[in-house]
Amino acid sequence: MLAGPKREWVIVSAALALGGLILLFGRGHAYSRGETVPVRITLITADRGDLDCALDQAFDGLRCAFHGDATAVSPPPPAEQMLAPYLTPDRRLLLVPGLFEQPALVARYEQEKPIGRPKHRLKRFIATCQVELIAKVPKVRVRFGKRNAWGDAADAWVAKPKSCTVSD
Amino acid sequence: MSALLASPSSAPPPASPPPISTVRLRFPSLKEDGPLIFLLLCMIVIGIGLRAYHLDEPQTLKWDEHHYVETARSYLAHKYAWNDHPPLSKLIIAAFMHVLGDGPLAWRLPSFLFGLANIGLVGLLTEHVFRSRRAGLIGAAFVAMDGFFIAYSRTALLDGMIVAFSLAAMLCVLKGRTLWAVLLAGVFSGCAVSFKLNGAVFVFAAFLGCLASKPLRKYSPLLLLTAAFIFYAQCAVALINVGRSGSIAAVIAENQAMVKNHLGYTVVHPMSSKWYTWFLPTRPIFLRRDADVDGAVRVLLTLGNPILWWAAIVAVWSAADELLSPGLKRLWQDLRARSSTRRIGLLFLLACYAGPILFWVPALRDAYIYHYLPSYAFALPLLAGLVSKTYVVRRRLALGFVVLIFEVSLIYAPLAAELPISEAALNARLLPNWR
Numbered sequence: 001m002l003a004g005p006k007r008e009w010v011i012v013s014a015a016l017a018l019g020g021l022i023l024l025f026g027r028g029h030a031y032s033r034g035e036t037v038p039v040r041i042t043l044i045t046a047d048r049g050d051l052d053c054a055l056d057q058a059f060d061g062l063r064c065a066f067h068g069d070a071t072a073v074s075p076p077p078p079a080e081q082m083l084a085p086y087l088t089p090d091r092r093l094l095l096v097p098g099l100f101e102q103p104a105l106v107a108r109y110e111q112e113k114p115i116g117r118p119k120h121r122l123k124r125f126i127a128t129c130q131v132e133l134i135a136k137v138p139k140v141r142v143r144f145g146k147r148n149a150w151g152d153a154a155d156a157w158v159a160k161p162k163s164c165t166v167s168d
Numbered sequence: 169m170s171a172l173l174a175s176p177s178s179a180p181p182p183a184s185p186p187p188i189s190t191v192r193l194r195f196p197s198l199k200e201d202g203p204l205i206f207l208l209l210c211m212i213v214i215g216i217g218l219r220a221y222h223l224d225e226p227q228t229l230k231w232d233e234h235h236y237v238e239t240a241r242s243y244l245a246h247k248y249a250w251n252d253h254p255p256l257s258k259l260i261i262a263a264f265m266h267v268l269g270d271g272p273l274a275w276r277l278p279s280f281l282f283g284l285a286n287i288g289l290v291g292l293l294t295e296h297v298f299r300s301r302r303a304g305l306i307g308a309a310f311v312a313m314d315g316f317f318i319a320y321s322r323t324a325l326l327d328g329m330i331v332a333f334s335l336a337a338m339l340c341v342l343k344g345r346t347l348w349a350v351l352l353a354g355v356f357s358g359c360a361v362s363f364k365l366n367g368a369v370f371v372f373a374a375f376l377g378c379l380a381s382k383p384l385r386k387y388s389p390l391l392l393l394t395a396a397f398i399f400y401a402q403c404a405v406a407l408i409n410v411g412r413s414g415s416i417a418a419v420i421a422e423n424q425a426m427v428k429n430h431l432g433y434t435v436v437h438p439m440s441s442k443w444y445t446w447f448l449p450t451r452p453i454f455l456r457r458d459a460d461v462d463g464a465v466r467v468l469l470t471l472g473n474p475i476l477w478w479a480a481i482v483a484v485w486s487a488a489d490e491l492l493s494p495g496l497k498r499l500w501q502d503l504r505a506r507s508s509t510r511r512i513g514l515l516f517l518l519a520c521y522a523g524p525i526l527f528w529v530p531a532l533r534d535a536y537i538y539h540y541l542p543s544y545a546f547a548l549p550l551l552a553g554l555v556s557k558t559y560v561v562r563r564r565l566a567l568g569f570v571v572l573i574f575e576v577s578l579i580y581a582p583l584a585a586e587l588p589i590s591e592a593a594l595n596a597r598l599l600p601n602w603r
Contacts, residue, residue, distance in 0.1 A: 001406070005203070008202075008203035008204070008563075008564075008567060009202070009203050011203065011567060011571060012203040012204075012206060012207045012567075012571070015571040015575065016207070017403075018575060019214075019574055019575055019578045022575065022578045022579055023578050023581060023587075025576075027582050027587060027588065027589040027590065027593050028589055028591075028592050028593030028594075029463075029588025029590055030460070030462045030464035030588060030590055031462040031463045032462065035460065037315060037463065039461065044389065067334070077431055088461065090459060092458075092459070092460055092461050094461060111468050126471065133461070133462060148479055154227070155460075155472075157460075157461045157462065159350075159461065
């Protein structure tokens with residue numbers, strides 16, 4: 001179809017193929033499903049049981065407490081399997097099941113129980129966790145507080161905690 | 169190098185040059201130049217794709233977008249907003265937000281569309297100056313694949329739009345023979361200065377272009393009047409929209425306050441840079457840098473393809489050498505007789521390259537790498553002309569250079585198109601002071 005010096009066609013074809021390889025495979029390795037990665041999550045103890053997500057999908061038994069239309073899942077999933085939305089310090093969204101069931105967070109919760117105390121009086125802390133990446137969710141509804149409105153969020157990783165430490 | 173740039177027109181000028189309209193453009197034939205044309209077209213298509221890729225991400229504002237989007241929001245609410253720059257860009261963004269809603273696509277779509285226009289405009293300008301469609305296609309492909317232009321097609325920032333208007337103005341002046349060309353050049357250069365005041369350089373350049381052109385010379389004052397009217401009109405529209413007076417006095421007062429504000433800047437931003445550092449460059453700016461949980465980062469960096477960047481500077485020097493080596497007298501003769509479209513075109517490309525840099529030499533306030541973008545837009549046609557000329561005498565060398573540009577552009581594409589990349593792969597692409 002396209003005429004022209006053969007060797008130049010070979011050069012251009014090779015250039016296009018190499019370009020495709022550069023674009024596809026030349027961007028380094030990002031972690032993918034099944035891998036364990038360290039993440040930092042910013043929290044206050046009042047976040048326990050106060051943060052919700054709404055999503056129809058389930059991931060090996062892990063699921064949000066609400067369906068995509070924000071109606072409650074019945075019966076509600078057990079605490080260690082219930083996904084809840086958390087943010088990293090640079091505001092990346094994670095859906096993590098049973099984060100406050102981790103021993104380090106149980107201890108931190110016992111230190112500063114939020115009952116009867118306004119949220120702004122609670123000290124913000126960082127949970128550094130090893131989490132297994134389960135799946136990336138393109139769209140999910142979240143609310144950061146039972147009294148808050150639902151909002152849409154994009155590109156959240158579902159991540160299962162393996163171990164956590166806590167620091168201020 | 170200058171031998172490659174030198175054209176047959178370096179002989180003494182003919183007594184009566186042929187009218188420009190009768191000179192036939194050399195169209196690159198598919199049979200002869202098929203591989204090159206195919207590669208260049210692929211570069212343009214990929215460049216457009218990189219501009220469009222997830223244009224609406226992130227959903228939050230990047231770098232200085234908040235200045236312009238917030239002002240556009242105020243215009244939509246008919247509320248007065250302090251303007252750091254003349255209001256035209258914000259009026260355009262507000263118009264898109266009015267139609268598409270207040271979202272990331274509406275914020276960035278004007279930049280995207282002007283970014284596409286830049287590809288075509290550089291192509292047309294290069295084709296006109298070098299009388300070669302091959303050169304035009306090379307120029308368009310270089311702009312299409314360059315990360316600096318891609319970055320400014322993906323953000324609600326102004327500099328890519330200024331480039332489009334300045335290219336359009338210069339194309340009118342260089343190609344035009346009638347009053348309409350002058351009026352259009354006035355409109356376009358008036359729009360350039362209505363984005364940022366440093367666009368005034370292009371009003372001046374277009375005016376000089378008219379003065380140097382025999383058929384346009386008598387209309388030159390109309391260019392200034394048209395540009396002034398456009399500048400006044402967009403200021404007045406913005407003021408009237410918020411319930412204020414759109415009188416000439418009000419527009420002058422508004423702009424006096426703006427200039428005073430700019431001249432009063434004393435804080436030196438850590439990302440600012442001196443004009444003489446732009447040639448390396450030493451301080452490209454991350455317009456976005458977001459890390460994901462999975463270790464991937466998405467960045468938007470004001471860094472072009474380094475090979476194009478440095479080769480364009482070589483092309484500028486070699487064009488200056490070609491113009492000046494026969495002497496200033498000869499240059500003046502060319503200008504007066506309009507005997508060489510190429511030499512006149514080279515002169516104006518060089519003027520438009522140098523003008524935006526010279527604007528920042530007095531250092532009245534801090535400058536940034538993106539102030540180099542208009543200069544870069546006028547340097548790439550010079551490089552495209554050089555490559556096209558080389559292609560005639562050393563075909564494989566020129567094709568190899570275009571292939572090199574293509575590959576290096578793809579290596580740097582993730583940094584301009586916000587493709588996910590690992591931190592290590594990102595750092596491998598950057599000099600230590602670029603990180």
